[in-house]
Amino acid sequence: MKMLINVPETVVADALRGMAAAHPHLTVDVENRVIVRRDAPVEGKVALVSGGGSGHEPLHGGFVGPGMLSAACPGEVFTSPVPDQMARAAAAVDSGQGVLFVVKNYTGDVLNFRMAEELAEDEGIQVASVLVDDDIAVTDSLFTAGRRGTGATLFVEKIAGAAADEGAPLERVESIARQVNESSRSFGVALAPCTTPAKGSPTFDLPPGELELGIGIHGEPGRERRAMMTSREIADFAVDALVTDLRPDNPVLVLVNGMGATPLLELYGFNAEVQRALGERGVVVAHTLVGNYVTSLDMAGCSVTLCRIDEELLRLWEAPVETPGLRWGR
């Protein structure tokens, strides 16, 4: 499998150097693998720190900036960052108002963020954590006890980041983050597997003419394999599963997310079917985001995330954000 890299061992460090060059508003500590808002710590504001394995870009490093994350810790590809990184990030961004860790529910991330919480608290930093576990495809998957954390991470980071930006105290930022996670559900589909630099060959086999329903963002097994379906059929399957689980009564935010190698042309076409499927089920859509946000290297496929919102969450969603991966103004 051909890749645009030097050697697998330096992929993450090389990417961090490239991020540093492209985004002068971020401070990128390549050696310690921490990406921080240049203006951190921001006086009087709670800080948000997230992180996880690399290979899901722009998540998380691309979501660092005003209105979203204060810092991110990238691990090796599909591998949790280590507690030292997280604690270092917390120390870099804490203004004395405390730090919220946003943790995707994978065993390695959960354990390491827990250790980092202890390390940071030993340094006198107040830390709260929120676990993101929105993926309804399966429970107790590879790498995960319970549900996996996927697309809702973007909603949690954006909305809790806006609350922090407004000056909400740690307890409130934490409870908003928890509310967003509890109000969110995701379902993903793979059309073709991804290839990690270290392995150099596809991480799983997917025969021609078949797709995997309920795929994880590391290629973990989903619910089932089927003969290839149309965009319309996939949208109906995913939306059915999501609406059955979430039972939204309020308007929702929609994320139609590409896994990495699926063209934006196809993602937009798929979005048309998702909107139709939601409309047919009486679900009201407040905002929709279409693009590659929570990716899985060069996997082909997509995921849909719904987040049930109230007026407060909507207001926070619409608040300005200024990061490499997500950006809008007043």
Added chain:
Amino acid sequence: MKMLINVPETVVADALRGMAAAHPHLTVDVENRVIVRRDAPVEGKVALVSGGGSGHEPLHGGFVGPGMLSAACPGEVFTSPVPDQMARAAAAVDSGQGVLFVVKNYTGDVLNFRMAEELAEDEGIQVASVLVDDDIAVTDSLFTAGRRGTGATLFVEKIAGAAADEGAPLERVESIARQVNESSRSFGVALAPCTTPAKGSPTFDLPPGELELGIGIHGEPGRERRAMMTSREIADFAVDALVTDLRPDNPVLVLVNGMGATPLLELYGFNAEVQRALGERGVVVAHTLVGNYVTSLDMAGCSVTLCRIDEELLRLWEAPVETPGLRWGR
């Protein structure tokens, strides 16, 4: 080849419906295939219209909005839009100050935009055109007499769009667009071919272990094939070719563009090598953009575009822009 579509025949219409749902600030005429700023025509301002074959998203439809394009006309995949679309777009956005057509140098686009210019002028609309031909890889390629138009289209649309937004007259907007094109050079590389929905199989063969240097954004042949190279070697090759041709004395804008299926992680790593290669050749970088902007469906690979700027172009580049694909504030 599996795709997230219904049938090949509706791919573009489906995508337009999906765009309409995701971007309420755009008016999407699905039947006539025109994407327009919702606030068009903007009183007292020159309008910018572009278009071309679909499959390069976010180009062009994703660049419609304040500070960039007034309208875009998507053709079928890798196929020029028709003159009627372009004339309709011009009529929809003209405020009486005239319209600039931004045309990538492909024979079909050139002919059709020329006919559209006549149609629009028959309607009393003042039209000027600028041809984008930045790709130094080859001349007189498949579909093109002269050099191909690729990544510089983004620079032309953004910078000329900013000039129009400031109220510059048509003649000035046109001359700025021409200056940007003349100051820009691109070079692309393919690691794996793309597959069009209509064909359903790769548009060209690229053996395992080989890459194509100088690829076009429709998979047109490049300069040569070689055994797979590292990110560092590709960056040196591309930057050498670009700097030799452009001979930049002023600072440059850099676009490190993904062809569609190359992970952002790899693009950032490649950017690190591009920056190193530029630095070693004494080229000063003002701003860098890394991501999928001028794509070729699911092709794996990347391109580098340099644009030599002066203070005025830099100011226009930095001006606010608010489109689905490119967005920043003051």
